[in-house]
Amino acid sequence: MEIEPEDEGYHRHQPNRLGEMAYHNMKERLIRGAFSPGAKLTIRAVSDMLHVSTTPARDAINRLVIDGALVYSGPKTVIVPHLRLSDLEEITQMRLALEGLAAALSVKAASEATIEELELLQAKIDGALDERRYFDALWHNKEFHFAIYRLSGMPYLLQVIETLWLRVGASFNGLYPEFSETRHGARNHRAAIEALVEKDAAAARAAIENDIRDGFRQMKKISADRDQRNLSRR
Amino acid sequence: MEIEPEDEGYHRHQPNRLGEMAYHNMKERLIRGAFSPGAKLTIRAVSDMLHVSTTPARDAINRLVIDGALVYSGPKTVIVPHLRLSDLEEITQMRLALEGLAAALSVKAASEATIEELELLQAKIDGALDERRYFDALWHNKEFHFAIYRLSGMPYLLQVIETLWLRVGASFNGLYPEFSETRHGARNHRAAIEALVEKDAAAARAAIENDIRDGFRQMKKISADRDQRNLSRR
DNA sequence: CGTGTTTTTTTGTTGCAACAAAAATGTGAA
DNA sequence: TTCACATTTTTGTTGCAACAAAAAAACACG
Numbered sequence: 001m002e003i004e005p006e007d008e009g010y011h012r013h014q015p016n017r018l019g020e021m022a023y024h025n026m027k028e029r030l031i032r033g034a035f036s037p038g039a040k041l042t043i044r045a046v047s048d049m050l051h052v053s054t055t056p057a058r059d060a061i062n063r064l065v066i067d068g069a070l071v072y073s074g075p076k077t078v079i080v081p082h083l084r085l086s087d088l089e090e091i092t093q094m095r096l097a098l099e100g101l102a103a104a105l106s107v108k109a110a111s112e113a114t115i116e117e118l119e120l121l122q123a124k125i126d127g128a129l130d131e132r133r134y135f136d137a138l139w140h141n142k143e144f145h146f147a148i149y150r151l152s153g154m155p156y157l158l159q160v161i162e163t164l165w166l167r168v169g170a171s172f173n174g175l176y177p178e179f180s181e182t183r184h185g186a187r188n189h190r191a192a193i194e195a196l197v198e199k200d201a202a203a204a205r206a207a208i209e210n211d212i213r214d215g216f217r218q219m220k221k222i223s224a225d226r227d228q229r230n231l232s233r234r
Numbered sequence: 235m236e237i238e239p240e241d242e243g244y245h246r247h248q249p250n251r252l253g254e255m256a257y258h259n260m261k262e263r264l265i266r267g268a269f270s271p272g273a274k275l276t277i278r279a280v281s282d283m284l285h286v287s288t289t290p291a292r293d294a295i296n297r298l299v300i301d302g303a304l305v306y307s308g309p310k311t312v313i314v315p316h317l318r319l320s321d322l323e324e325i326t327q328m329r330l331a332l333e334g335l336a337a338a339l340s341v342k343a344a345s346e347a348t349i350e351e352l353e354l355l356q357a358k359i360d361g362a363l364d365e366r367r368y369f370d371a372l373w374h375n376k377e378f379h380f381a382i383y384r385l386s387g388m389p390y391l392l393q394v395i396e397t398l399w400l401r402v403g404a405s406f407n408g409l410y411p412e413f414s415e416t417r418h419g420a421r422n423h424r425a426a427i428e429a430l431v432e433k434d435a436a437a438a439r440a441a442i443e444n445d446i447r448d449g450f451r452q453m454k455k456i457s458a459d460r461d462q463r464n465l466s467r468r
Numbered sequence: 469c470g471t472g473t474t475t476t477t478t479t480g481t482t483g484c485a486a487c488a489a490a491a492a493t494g495t496g497a498a
Numbered sequence: 499t500t501c502a503c504a505t506t507t508t509t510g511t512t513g514c515a516a517c518a519a520a521a522a523a524a525c526a527c528g
Contacts, residue, residue, distance in 0.1 A: 053483040097331040
């Protein structure tokens with residue numbers, strides 16, 4: 001590894017302590033599906049929920065709106081958005097481009113230790129699925145993906161990808177257990193690990209892209225079924 | 235122009251009026267290079283500059299930090315960052331993936347009107363270069379690119395791309411006039427227009443990617459020369 | 469002249485209240 | 499019930515002040 005000639009490295013302090021805390025707390029709740037699409041979030045509600053004043057609560061909500069994890073349904077009303085098919089398609093396109101890139105870049109930093117880590121994570125996914133712990137399965141799936149992407153060494157890229165996951169995560173946690181049960185990822189994950197072992201960038205990209213595409217088809221199908229059911233039940 | 239079939243379209247109101255204004259105002263100033271890398275920005279300074287209170291000024295600064303257009307150099311100090319080569323490389327990789335995607339998607343929406351618009355913009359670029367109005371040239375160059383990307387019909391994609399431009403823009407406005415003078419973009423832009431006319435997605439992507447790569451090489455070279463000069467002058 | 473130390477000034481964060489505007493609720497007529 | 503309108507409640511925005519902490523300035527010593 002080369003030594004960077006001028007790595008000034010901007011200080012990674014953590015100002016805005018309460019606001020940052022509120023943001024991460026709410027982000028976590030959203031990813032875990034604590035709020036259903038359509039749920040209204042107000043500054044004062046968040047402020048009470050997290051026992052902070054309105055200022056950090058406002059900071060958190062504003063930032064989540066910027067991320068697209070929350071959305072204005074009126075001038076003074078932010079809600080958890082209903083993900084439309086067009087949104088899902090746009091996000092999927094971006095995921096293919098960005099996560100494909102991250103996967104391709106990851107192979108050069110792959111080591112035996114990282115391979116082992118990935119094997120372990122995949123075992124956790126399989127185990128969780130066997131025991132019908134669907135939530136854990138999805139969680140470990142995320143860890144698996146980001147363990148690979150982290151190898152790219154591109155922090156900003158990782159940040160953008162994480163925001164994309166946040167956007168779909170908030171809306172698609174309602175898809176249990178059909179979505180998790182499909183095990184669509186296992187084969188693609190095996191292929192990804194194999195590609196890392198052989199340091200084959202193109203294969204790694206292909207494996208991740210397949211995984212994303214398979215997931216997209218699943219989501220689309222399940223979501224369409226739901227809509228159908230909701231429609232006919234009216 | 236087609237009518238969108240199911241555009242429920244979350245209300246596009248504009249809350250946070252002063253904060254939004256402050257953000258866009260500062261963004262504009264940064265893209266135009268009003269602040270040199272290393273310049274310190276404080277809440278109260280921005281608040282005075284824009285004649286608003288501290289709250290919207292704080293909102294604007296925080297958001298620019300999230301964008302990566304500003305950076306903490308200490309717990310209580312935000313500055314315009316010096317772009318390191320590794321940063322530039324990461325951003326360029328992401329630009330290739332995302333702007334390549336946008337360009338490929340743009341062909342299906344290309345019409346005669348948009349072709350005319352692009353021709354006009356290219357003429358403006360050339361004209362500005364002829365008259366050594368380098369700033370205008372760069373500005374119209376941005377318009378040219380985003381006129382294409384807008385055709386993709388993906389608003390969030392556009393937003394992310396714009397943030398990438400903001401990050402490099404703030405630091406590389408100091409590269410006048412060498413950078414603008416090179417006219418590296420003309421051939422690539424012609425190729426892009428041609429691709430849109432023939433609705434050739436692959437060609438459009440290739441043209442844009444070439445443009446980005448050429449620009450990256452230029453920036454890298456000029457920036458390296460500068461560093462060399464600064465180093466030897468010490 | 470640097471260099472470490474102390475003092476002064478500046479700065480971001482946080483909480484809060486006032487206000488206008490929007491959302492929710494209530495009311496009544498068809 | 500359904501719809502339009504009036505009333506009440508809720509809500510985001512904005513400005514501001516107190517405070518601790520950090521940055522800058524002043525200073526002293528070598």
